[in-house]
Amino acid sequence: MAGSTYGTLFKITTWGESHGAAIGVVIDGCPAGLALCEKDIQVYLDRRKPGQSKFTTARQESDHADILSGVFEGRTTGTPISILVRNQDQRSRDYGKIKDCYRPGHADYTFDAKYGFRDYRGGGRSSGRETIGRVAAGAVASKLLGQLGIKLTSYTRSIGPITIPEEEYDFSCITENKLYMPNNAYAEKASAYLEECMKNKDSSGGTIECRITGVPVGIGEPVFNKLDASLARGIMSIGAVKGVEIGDGFLTAGALGSGNNDTFFSEDGHIYKRTNHSGGTLGGLSDGCPILIRAAIKPTPSIAREQETVTRDRENTSITVTGRHDPVIVPRAVVVVESMAALTLADLLIVNMSSRLENLKRFYAE
Numbered sequence: 001m002a003g004s005t006y007g008t009l010f011k012i013t014t015w016g017e018s019h020g021a022a023i024g025v026v027i028d029g030c031p032a033g034l035a036l037c038e039k040d041i042q043v044y045l046d047r048r049k050p051g052q053s054k055f056t057t058a059r060q061e062s063d064h065a066d067i068l069s070g071v072f073e074g075r076t077t078g079t080p081i082s083i084l085v086r087n088q089d090q091r092s093r094d095y096g097k098i099k100d101c102y103r104p105g106h107a108d109y110t111f112d113a114k115y116g117f118r119d120y121r122g123g124g125r126s127s128g129r130e131t132i133g134r135v136a137a138g139a140v141a142s143k144l145l146g147q148l149g150i151k152l153t154s155y156t157r158s159i160g161p162i163t164i165p166e167e168e169y170d171f172s173c174i175t176e177n178k179l180y181m182p183n184n185a186y187a188e189k190a191s192a193y194l195e196e197c198m199k200n201k202d203s204s205g206g207t208i209e210c211r212i213t214g215v216p217v218g219i220g221e222p223v224f225n226k227l228d229a230s231l232a233r234g235i236m237s238i239g240a241v242k243g244v245e246i247g248d249g250f251l252t253a254g255a256l257g258s259g260n261n262d263t264f265f266s267e268d269g270h271i272y273k274r275t276n277h278s279g280g281t282l283g284g285l286s287d288g289c290p291i292l293i294r295a296a297i298k299p300t301p302s303i304a305r306e307q308e309t310v311t312r313d314r315e316n317t318s319i320t321v322t323g324r325h326d327p328v329i330v331p332r333a334v335v336v337v338e339s340m341a342a343l344t345l346a347d348l349l350i351v352n353m354s355s356r357l358e359n360l361k362r363f364y365a366e
């Protein structure tokens with residue numbers, strides 16, 4: 001299977017299946033000298049781990065990160081960083097029933113059609129557990145970005161029909177509720193909605209937002225590796241993401257140019273924008289304003305409700321999925337979206353260093 005490697009210079013390769021021995025990532029191209037320990041990675045993994053609330057799968061995994069290489073005496077050495085997380089609470093028998101038929105909304109049918117063989121235990125590589133490698137690498141990328149004064153803030157904006165209006169955001173309470181919502185009252189409403197979904201043997205989708213501050217002007221590589229295009233590609237590669245917006249996103253289609261343009265003004269020799277409809281990118285390059293990304297996450301495909309499907313032998317049948325599945329993916333995907341944004345940005349920042357001759361001269365001639 002090709003397609004497990006992401007990035008140009010800060011490059012990651014994720015590996016492992018949901019019910020295999022372990023899952024992990026190799027990061028190649030991380031500069032030497034970055035202070036890094038397993039705790040830095042664990043903090044990120046803990047944000048996506050299962051078993052944290054009644055809305056996340058009951059699968060209990062400590063998801064402990066082991067750094068196998070690339071770090072010596074607490075600093076990165078510039079060599080490949082290999083991070084491993086052992087799978088612990090696999091119950092492959094839960095998946096016996098779906099061995100021979102396809103879960104609607106999941107990757108079973110397409111994987112089988114493409115490869116003629118699939119790891120049906122938890123979806124193998126198409127499982128949400130595949131994102132562990134991304135998050136471990138995202139922790140390293142975020143640490144690197146932190147050194148440059150770049151900060152990422154991610155949270156759940158909506159669950160089903162419960163959307164927090166922007167003027168009611170309170171970022172200080174994101175970690176106070178299990179849904180990672182920046183408003184506790186809306187988190188309670190969303191919890192009640194999810195309870196209802198669970199009673200009905202159903203699941204819900206939602207949206208995640210990621211805000212990035214401190215990004216200098218000019219990051220992104222026109223034309224195919226524009227900042228917005230790269231962010232969309234990275235985030236769209238996460239399972240269950242069905243849409244990505246930058247700034248006002250789809251709303252711009254109904255706007256007028258006079259309202260959508262972010263007008264400029266100058267102060268103390270610096271150029272600023274009065275508004276940020278563009279979400280921090282212009283021409284595929286960062287424009288110095290906060291970058292705003294929004295991802296739409298579909299409802300969890302594996303649901304306990306009986307649904308029509310087919311067997312591998314093309315017979316009509318029905319299926320109820322009895323394994324342990326989140327009634328909503330959104331809260332656990334918040335850190336995954338943030339990680340893909342961090343990885344994309346870290347890579348483009350490093351690539352950007354070769355954009356001007358004067359940069360090369362400064363590095364080699366001085």
Ligand SMILES: Cc1cc2nc3c(=O)[nH]c(=O)nc-3n(C[C@H](O)[C@H](O)[C@H](O)COP(=O)(O)O)c2cc1C
Pocket residue numbers: 048057105106107123126127128129131238239240241298300301302324325326329332333336
């Ligand atoms: C963090 C995370 C956790 C997920 N957990 C589940 C789950 O418990 N059950 C499930 O059916 N799908 C889960 N998914 C979604 C599937 O992996 C995804 O829908 C499937 O691979 C099909 O891909 P697609 O939705 O991109 O078409 C999860 C995804 C993520 C990112």
